[in-house]
Amino acid sequence: MGELREPTAEVICILGLGYVGLPTAAMLAVNGFRVTGVDLRAELVEAVNAGEVPIEEVGLKTVVQAAVNSGNLRAQVTPAPADVFIIAVPTPVGEDHRPDLSCVEQAARSLIPHLRPGNLVVLESTVPPGTTGGLLTGILAESGLKPGEDLFVAHCPERILPGNILTELVQNDRVVGGIDPASGERAAAIYRQVVEGEVLVTSAIVAELAKLVENASRDVGIAFANEIARISHKFGANVREVIALANRHPRVNILSPGPGVGGHCIPVDPWFLVDAAPKLARLVRTARETNDSQPAWVAERVMAELAGVADPKVSVWGVAYKANVDDARETPALHVLEALEAKGARVSVVDFHVKRFRWELDDLEASVSGADCVLLLTDHREFSFFEPEAIGARMRRRLLFDTRDALPRAKWEQAGFRVISL
Numbered sequence: 001m002g003e004l005r006e007p008t009a010e011v012i013c014i015l016g017l018g019y020v021g022l023p024t025a026a027m028l029a030v031n032g033f034r035v036t037g038v039d040l041r042a043e044l045v046e047a048v049n050a051g052e053v054p055i056e057e058v059g060l061k062t063v064v065q066a067a068v069n070s071g072n073l074r075a076q077v078t079p080a081p082a083d084v085f086i087i088a089v090p091t092p093v094g095e096d097h098r099p100d101l102s103c104v105e106q107a108a109r110s111l112i113p114h115l116r117p118g119n120l121v122v123l124e125s126t127v128p129p130g131t132t133g134g135l136l137t138g139i140l141a142e143s144g145l146k147p148g149e150d151l152f153v154a155h156c157p158e159r160i161l162p163g164n165i166l167t168e169l170v171q172n173d174r175v176v177g178g179i180d181p182a183s184g185e186r187a188a189a190i191y192r193q194v195v196e197g198e199v200l201v202t203s204a205i206v207a208e209l210a211k212l213v214e215n216a217s218r219d220v221g222i223a224f225a226n227e228i229a230r231i232s233h234k235f236g237a238n239v240r241e242v243i244a245l246a247n248r249h250p251r252v253n254i255l256s257p258g259p260g261v262g263g264h265c266i267p268v269d270p271w272f273l274v275d276a277a278p279k280l281a282r283l284v285r286t287a288r289e290t291n292d293s294q295p296a297w298v299a300e301r302v303m304a305e306l307a308g309v310a311d312p313k314v315s316v317w318g319v320a321y322k323a324n325v326d327d328a329r330e331t332p333a334l335h336v337l338e339a340l341e342a343k344g345a346r347v348s349v350v351d352f353h354v355k356r357f358r359w360e361l362d363d364l365e366a367s368v369s370g371a372d373c374v375l376l377l378t379d380h381r382e383f384s385f386f387e388p389e390a391i392g393a394r395m396r397r398r399l400l401f402d403t404r405d406a407l408p409r410a411k412w413e414q415a416g417f418r419v420i421s422l
């Protein structure tokens with residue numbers, strides 16, 4: 001992020017002030033655009049206008065405060081006229097794994113009264129192939145203006161990594177896909193003013209597919225690592241050692257196994273490909289199924305260790321979907337907990353980042369008291385600072401199952417713990 005810039009002529013209206021929309025709005029505002037951030041949640045709008053942010057994300061509060069104080073960012077619950085509209089709303093999947101585009105539809109419809117000839121509409125939300133040129137342009141055309149003639153329309157999928165949002169927002173390359181070349185160029189010109197990475201222009205369909213393929217690639221990679229974990233376990237080998245050594249080959253780069261895949265992107269987006277091409281996306285579907293079954297495998301491993309223990313208690317460390325974030329959306333921890341309870345274990349959950357969770361969150365002392373196992377699911381940095389001796393003294397049995405290999409094994413073993421990994 002550079003210093004506050006002079007206002008530019010362009011006025012931007014961003015729909016959705018979530019993980020993507022809020023940082024994007026703030027970043028555009030500190031780069032001189034006049035930005036209206038729109039969200040249906042009135043309390044969020046009020047918080048943003050007061051310089052507050054609802055999520056734990058390095059530097060975000062500072063940038064939002066700078067943006068609000070500069071007068072360039074203002075949040076409200078309804079859209080306002082603008083030169084550029086950016087849609088950054090959620091696109092989840094339903095129970096049936098089919099895409100739910102209702103937020104995109106609603107956001108696009110809310111723009112209709114504000115559209116003027118020459119406007120640019122950019123869709124940042126991850127969408128099934130064909131959405132930008134189909135559903136979105138169809139709704140925008142209800143304004144009486146013709147996309148491609150009166151309106152520029154493009155897809156510029158977000159690529160930011162939660163936990164490192166501001167850096168990635170600026171440094172990552174961006175793909176911009178227009179419904180026609182002029183739309184692509186018009187949108188790229190906006191992003192080039194804030195992005196230090198390259199802005200690569202293509203068609204809307206290629207941009208949609210590239211985004212889905214990025215996240216599916218990661219999901220397939222993690223599924224491979226999780227499958228290797230199960231195979232290594234069968235042969236009594238440590239999977240991390242297997243992978244570390246395989247990765248010493250110059251053309252092998254295997255990801256890390258874990259207790260499953262969470263977050264609002266990787267467990268969701270690959271289903272868009274499966275839904276759009278069910279007969280073709282076979283590997284993608286299998287990867288989803290493998291990763292979705294990982295929590296049950298972890299729970300089974302825990303219960304196998306506790307076989308014969310009366311009224312077993314498990315102290316679960318970390319329920320956020322990954323380290324050092326407060327986000328528990330689609331977290332595999334939920335399924336591990338459900339499976340443990342279904343198998344008769346008492347569970348007690350500790351997480352210093354997550355504020356709200358479906359399970360009650362305990363403090364560390366209560367959680368480990370009388371526990372038969374510490375099960376580390378999320379490698380939050382705080383966990384590595386705990387003294388195994390003090391933890392063990394409160395437990396009934398000194399057993400640590402470290403699904404992320406995050407804790408110093410030798411130190412825990414010295415304190416009398418049996419330490420197991422995936």
Ligand code: SAJ
Pocket residue numbers: 126158159160161162214215218222255256257258259260261262263264265266321322323
């Ligand atoms: N995970 C593993 N093993 C690994 C890597 C990750 O088990 O080796 C697990 C994590 O613990 C977590 C899940 O996968 O539960 C997803 O975490 P992540 O860090 O891979 O990804 P997200 O969901 O935080 O962000 C992803 C990113 N996409 C890619 O890296 C291809 C990000 O750049 C996207 O912007 C984001 O999805 C999104 O919004 O689409």
